[in-house]
Amino acid sequence: MKLISFEFSDPTKSQLVMNSLLFNSQINLMVGESGSGKTRLFNMIFNTASMAVGGRGISTGKWKMVFSHDEKTYTWLFEAEEIDENSESKAAITYECLYSGTKENAESKIFERTLSNNIFNGTSAPKISSNLSGINVYKDESSIKNAFNGLTQIKRRTFSGSDLVLAVTISAYPKGIIQKFQDKKLFAHSLYEHEFNLHTNLYLLHKFCKKTFQEILNQYKFVFPFVEDIIVASSNSVMPHIGVDGAVVLIKEKHVSKATPLTDISSGMIKVLLIITDILTSPKSSLYMIDEYENSLGMNAINFLPSFLSEFCEERQFLITTHHPALINGIKTNDWIVFTRKGSTISTTKGAILMDRYSKSKQERYLQLINDPEFKIQ
Numbered sequence: 001m002k003l004i005s006f007e008f009s010d011p012t013k014s015q016l017v018m019n020s021l022l023f024n025s026q027i028n029l030m031v032g033e034s035g036s037g038k039t040r041l042f043n044m045i046f047n048t049a050s051m052a053v054g055g056r057g058i059s060t061g062k063w064k065m066v067f068s069h070d071e072k073t074y075t076w077l078f079e080a081e082e083i084d085e086n087s088e089s090k091a092a093i094t095y096e097c098l099y100s101g102t103k104e105n106a107e108s109k110i111f112e113r114t115l116s117n118n119i120f121n122g123t124s125a126p127k128i129s130s131n132l133s134g135i136n137v138y139k140d141e142s143s144i145k146n147a148f149n150g151l152t153q154i155k156r157r158t159f160s161g162s163d164l165v166l167a168v169t170i171s172a173y174p175k176g177i178i179q180k181f182q183d184k185k186l187f188a189h190s191l192y193e194h195e196f197n198l199h200t201n202l203y204l205l206h207k208f209c210k211k212t213f214q215e216i217l218n219q220y221k222f223v224f225p226f227v228e229d230i231i232v233a234s235s236n237s238v239m240p241h242i243g244v245d246g247a248v249v250l251i252k253e254k255h256v257s258k259a260t261p262l263t264d265i266s267s268g269m270i271k272v273l274l275i276i277t278d279i280l281t282s283p284k285s286s287l288y289m290i291d292e293y294e295n296s297l298g299m300n301a302i303n304f305l306p307s308f309l310s311e312f313c314e315e316r317q318f319l320i321t322t323h324h325p326a327l328i329n330g331i332k333t334n335d336w337i338v339f340t341r342k343g344s345t346i347s348t349t350k351g352a353i354l355m356d357r358y359s360k361s362k363q364e365r366y367l368q369l370i371n372d373p374e375f376k377i378q
Contacts (some may be wrong), residue, residue, distance in 0.1 A: 001150040001287045002068045002317050008044050010061035012081060015344045016040065020064070022350070024113050026313040029331045029351075032339030037346035038321040041339075042156065042291050045319075048078070049151045052135040059093035064103055067286065069150025075099040076135070076147075083130070092130035098147065110143050110308045126341065152193065155278060156289040159271060167274055168262045170235050172246045174200060191281050198270070200263060200275055203247030206232045212280055219276045223304045224269060225314035231259050239329045268301040276308070294324040304332030 018041060048063055063078040079095040111120045111134050118125045118134075121143060125327055126364035128137045139148040157163070174196065191204060191267040205213040213230075221227050229252040238248050238261065238342045242332040251269070262270060270295065284289060294302050303326055309318050322328060328336075336351030340355055 001153040001285055003045065003287055003319075004066040004068060004073070005064075005374045006045060006066075007064045008041075008061055013060045016346060017344055018044070019348070021318070021336075021348050022238055023319075025329060025334055026317060027309055027335040028317070028337055029328065029335050030337045030339060031323070031328055032318065032341075034323070036339040036341045038339050039291055039297060040346070042158075042289055042319065046154060046289060049154045050260065052076075052133040053148065053151050054136075058093060060091050066209065066322075067147075068145055069153075069308070072146055073101055074147045074150075075102050076132070093133065093162070094130070095142045097136050098135060098144070100143070109148075111138065126321060130298075132196050150285075153283055153286040155192070155195075155282065155286065156291065157275065158291045158293075159293060159295065164267060164270060164274075169197055170199055170239070170242060170244050170246050170248055170263075171197055172244055173203075178204075189195055192283055192286065198277060199247045199249045199273055201281065202230065202249050203232050205277075205281070216273075216276050216280055219280070219308065220273055223272050223300060226253050226256045239260070247312070250312045270296040271297065272301050272304065275305070279308075279316070282316065287317045287319070289319045291321050293320065294327055299326060302326045303330065 003023050003042060004022055006018070010016055011050065016037070017091070021041075026180045029327075032038055032042070044059075044061075044063070045065075047059060047153040048065065051058060058080045060080050061081055063076070065078075067076070069075055071335045075098070077097040077099075078093070080091045080093045082090050083092040092115070093113075093158040098108055099108070109119075109122075111118070113128065113134055114334070115121070115130060116127070118127050120134075120138065120141075128134060128254070135144060135148055135151065138144040174194070174236075177194070191201060196204070202213065202216070205216070217230050220230065231252055233248055233250060235242060235244050235246045235248040238250070249262045251262065251265055252259040253318050262273070275290065275293070279288060293305065302324060305320075305332040309320075309331075320327070320331075333351045333355050336354065338349045338351070338354065340347050
């Protein structure tokens with residue numbers, strides 16, 4: 001899944017307008033003042049894809065998303081508005097269209113639907129619910145399946161609220177589906193698809209894919225040299241009081257006699273292990289989104305990210321938001337997307353445009369960025 005471009009407007013509710021943004025094929029570092037629209041864009045992209053894939057709630061507005069998967073390009077147009085304020089589902093899809101190719105150079109219109117009509121592969125088809133995306137309804141059709149699969153390969157990490165707690169919550173062994181993980185060809189995609197917590201992911205890797213588990217350990221020790229090992233154990237043997245028959249991951253540090261459960265290590269160490277595990281187990285065609293990763297982190301946990309992303313971005317695409325100078329300085333200017341907002345209009349400037357006007361000095365680049373009119377909310 002490669003996100004090529006995205007634009008958005010919601011004239012009736014939020015009144016926000018997001019001008020068309022072209023993405024880099026690998027790393028996209030989104031920078032701008034708080035309130036400039038970075039997180040809003042993250043939410044729109046993820047929620048839109050989740051609506052198509054999992055039938056999640058509809059949000060009002062108009063979208064145009066151009067994306068590719070397995071060397072096929074799609075243009076997805078979508079409009080939804082508030083129909084009935086008394087309805088349990090307040091938003092309804094009023095227009096949706098999926099093209100093969102781009103709208104301007106379309107190979108074919110796969111489907112187009114309104115509240116009253118539905119055309120699929122050039123033929124009139126039964127109307128579908130205004131609460132469901134056509135991509136979800138037709139996901140098993142040969143002309144839609146590839147686009148649907150691409151949208152399943154988006155993962156977002158926000159590290160806010162309870163997200164980090166849930167990532168290290170101990171749960172029961174997934175006994176009913178462990179058998180399918182023994183097929184190495186299905187392993188990576190299945191692991192990504194099920195979104196297990198960190199304990200279960202590392203248990204499955206340790207059991208069925210020791211090479212990836214060892215790579216995770218090596219990368220983790222590079223960031224935290226005082227770590228000696230990652231241990232996977234039974235929760236019944238380590239924490240019998242919680243009454244859960246599952247896996248528990250512990251971190252063994254040098255010169256410390258006992259290993260420490262993940263639930264008791266710092267949030268920074270958890271974040272690093274989570275990101276390393278996510279990326280090393282993600283399909284190579286995946287889109288990985290990281291929102292303000294740097295909160296409450298030490299410099300060693302921040303500095304590792306730019307080089308780590310560069311090492312594994314050949315076929316993957318990354319979207320990252322940040323306010324931290326070290327992350328901004330660590331990622332090439334060419335990979336920046338600078339956000340600004342004037343009233344309700346969100347605009348962006350690609351880093352490639354800024355390269356000639358910015359110094360090669362990392363410190364000076366950051367100072368020039370935060371003082372650039374392109375960076376400011378107007």
